[in-house]
Amino acid sequence: MSQNGRVPIEPDTKDWTWVLETPCDDCGFDSAATSRTALGDLVRDNAEAWQVVLSGDASQLVARPSESVWSPLEYACHVRDVHLVFADRLRSMLDHDDPLFADWDQDEAAVVGGYASSDPVRVKDQLAAAAQAVAATYDSVAATPAAAELWERTGRRSNGSFFTVASLGRYHLHDVVHHLHDVGHDPRRVTVAAYDAHAMAYRSASASMNDDVASEIAWFSGATGPGARVLEIGSGGGRDALALEAAALQVRRTDVSAAFVELLRAGGHEADQLDPLTDALDDPLRGQAYDGVWAHACLLHVARADLPVVVRRLAAVTRPGGALHISLKEGDGEVWSTHGTVETPRHFVFWREAPLREALEENGWKVAEVRRHRSGVDQAWLTVRGWRA
Numbered sequence: 001m002s003q004n005g006r007v008p009i010e011p012d013t014k015d016w017t018w019v020l021e022t023p024c025d026d027c028g029f030d031s032a033a034t035s036r037t038a039l040g041d042l043v044r045d046n047a048e049a050w051q052v053v054l055s056g057d058a059s060q061l062v063a064r065p066s067e068s069v070w071s072p073l074e075y076a077c078h079v080r081d082v083h084l085v086f087a088d089r090l091r092s093m094l095d096h097d098d099p100l101f102a103d104w105d106q107d108e109a110a111v112v113g114g115y116a117s118s119d120p121v122r123v124k125d126q127l128a129a130a131a132q133a134v135a136a137t138y139d140s141v142a143a144t145p146a147a148a149e150l151w152e153r154t155g156r157r158s159n160g161s162f163f164t165v166a167s168l169g170r171y172h173l174h175d176v177v178h179h180l181h182d183v184g185h186d187p188r189r190v191t192v193a194a195y196d197a198h199a200m201a202y203r204s205a206s207a208s209m210n211d212d213v214a215s216e217i218a219w220f221s222g223a224t225g226p227g228a229r230v231l232e233i234g235s236g237g238g239r240d241a242l243a244l245e246a247a248a249l250q251v252r253r254t255d256v257s258a259a260f261v262e263l264l265r266a267g268g269h270e271a272d273q274l275d276p277l278t279d280a281l282d283d284p285l286r287g288q289a290y291d292g293v294w295a296h297a298c299l300l301h302v303a304r305a306d307l308p309v310v311v312r313r314l315a316a317v318t319r320p321g322g323a324l325h326i327s328l329k330e331g332d333g334e335v336w337s338t339h340g341t342v343e344t345p346r347h348f349v350f351w352r353e354a355p356l357r358e359a360l361e362e363n364g365w366k367v368a369e370v371r372r373h374r375s376g377v378d379q380a381w382l383t384v385r386g387w388r389a
Helices: 016-020 036-054 072-095 106-112 120-143 147-151 165-182 187-197 199-205 211-224 239-246 258-266 304-316 353-361
Strands: 154-156 162-164 229-232 250-255 271-273 290-296 318-329 334-337 346-349 365-374 380-388
Touching: 016 165, 036 072, 036 120, 036 165, 036 334, 072 106, 072 120, 072 154, 072 165, 120 147, 120 165, 147 165, 162 165, 187 199, 187 258, 187 346, 199 258, 211 239, 211 290, 211 318, 211 380, 229 239, 239 250, 239 290, 250 258, 258 271, 304 318, 304 353, 318 346, 318 353, 353 365, 353 380
Parallel strands: 229 250, 229 290, 250 271, 290 318
Antiparallel strands: 154 162, 318 380, 334 346, 365 380
16 A cells, blocks of 8 residues: 555654653653653653644655655654543543553554645644543643552553553653654754744844843953953844943854854954854964853853853863853753744743753853843843852
8 A cells, every 4th residue: 555656664663661761862852851740841842843834835845855754744744643542541541540652553543544644724723633532641640639549550552562551651751852863953943944034034123222131241251351352142133242342341143043143244254153062162363261141141042951061162262261152042941933033933031040050050051140031022041150160
């Protein structure tokens, strides 16, 4: 049997239950680091990423990398059905003692369900609804006074694999996370592309400086002193660098977005396209350590696991006692957003004060103060004033 004349995908017969014991080298999923109480939020975060995938170019959605590998659309259909199947298994475990799960042939489901010829808009809505429904069930388990008992309820597959509610949830989450990896979804790449496409509009919209940022400029310039050489991460449209230079600082402008770098250069400024996670950060002008690092509203796009790496790399090129300014959105989890002047999706990571302090102080920085304010859209922010330890 085939879909639209395509070669059927060779069935995946591997037993993936090993991911409950060992991190997955391919997609990076780590079951041991996944809190069972966060399963609902993590399923919803993953579903938001699939919304981004399904909003992509229609011709790319239906294109298979090879005849034996599903297209992004086919993977999305599979993820939708994974949510439905696991919702059924989860409910069965909560309602019955040690149920035996009905077998599910995912490859037959792809053929019978016409994955290859599905409507991406319809699949987008169906996937979101299925994810929300199963996420709500995980939330209900976490919220009940009997949660400790419910997480340990059991169920079985016909091949003998044994699950608790908690391990089933982690197994389920790995499946949908891994398939994002399969389709090459990269939140960083998508976010950078969004800024590249809307750099001019973003620069215009962010040209004015509010009092909170002006206050941080004043603190930072006083902390570093006249003539200090500072590394700016995420220069964007260039507003902050101009204010820092007006305060007698020397600024190295950098941004991961090629479009922002081009705008800065067109305005007569030296600027470097630079990714603080992977690129060399040493000062090409002086060959000495920086006197400070300014990273305003930019590291909120860095993956949670990568932020400690980034701040450690920044510390390595900053002199002892050098100043640090970082601002991030306060909250929990991650989100895709299309608000403001950037109409295409960008990925944001939220932070709480305690883990943010830990990430900084374990990687070369001393946090002097964490300040809070709210933006015009009532978004809470954390602003760090710190020093190189």
